[in-house]
Amino acid sequence: MTFRLEARGLTCERDDRRLFQALDLDVEPGEILRVEGPNGSGKTTLLKILSGQLTDYEGELRWCGQSMRKVRTAFLANLLYLGHAPGIKAALTALENLAWYQALCGEHGDEVERLAVLEEIGLYGFEDVPVAQLSAGQQRRVALARLNLTQRPLWVLDEPFTAIDKQGVARLEQRLLAHARAGGSVILTTHHELAPLGELRRITLGRAVCNRSGE
Template sequence: MSLRLQARQLACERDDRWLFVGLNVTLERGEILRVEGPNGSGKTTLLKILSGQLDDYEGALEFNGQPLRTCRDVFLANLLYLGHAPGVKAGLTPLENLAWYQALGGEPPDEAGCERALNDVGLAGFEDTPVGRLSAGQNRRVALARLTLTPRALWVLDEPFTALDREGVLMLEQRLSHHARTGGSVIITTHHALGGLERVRRLQLGSA
């Protein structure tokens, strides 16, 4: 299956300031695109545009050669977006958080799959501990378990290394590398060096 995301002549304005103008982006299968830039340059805004969450922009966005608005269901079926915040509920356990995301995505419940995903991110033994009692790094791992639990070809990740310890960083690096090698694609913002990963391209956003 093809996997090609393309944006042409993107422009976005916030608070009477242009974050970017005339921006062209192309992502092919097996690539990792690292979006860089200073604070306020529009990195998170761009990720939200490219993941179909925002529509107040100028320019064209296409998926596999079709306007995104005409193939939105197919696009979303291939997309997994993880925002800057972990996006987990403190009053729920890791298992309950993953089950909630499955229900939100219209997926059938799969407790065994949730347990495997948590084990993959090093949270075996913490499945039934309320997330509010876990560390920031463990909260991040709960969010990252979705990469295993919900297979998607296109990952859009906003600062996914935040709060991870050395072991967690290595785990995520390996997961990103494997995803790209097996034909997946990644758009990522991060302050972490990605020097050990192959097929990483950089997109620099400047301050406006």
């Protein structure tokens, strides 16, 4: 897959406070970009800008060399965004939530596939339980199951490791790494200390510095 997300001169203010300014970044296939910074530095805001949810900013976004305003539909067709909240329907079961996710993305899928994903993420036996009755970690796993179901090259993930246990953390780390090595890209925020990876880069808000892991 070939794609490129570019940001040039991004500047954003909230409540008369400048979160970041003149921020440049590039995301290409095979990369994992971790957005760092203290609470209130604008990490979630930046992710929402990069995923096309916020337009109140200065600067330019480009997708595959073209202005985001001109190719927004094509960009969204290549994007999978997971916010800080699980974003699941409490009254639906885990299995029904996955079917709902796929329908939102215009995908049909099938129940066999969805059951296999639930087993893979450690929710075998919970497929028919309303997610309101699941633990916070189990609910997070239901949301993260989208990474296994929806084939999109660019993932934008806000605190994806929240509430999951050690086994779930290891599984998610491997999933992110496999996605990058298959040619996809990940932009994420997390308080979890990721293992040093060749695919990992970091950008720290407040300093507008972007370095490769280990530099």
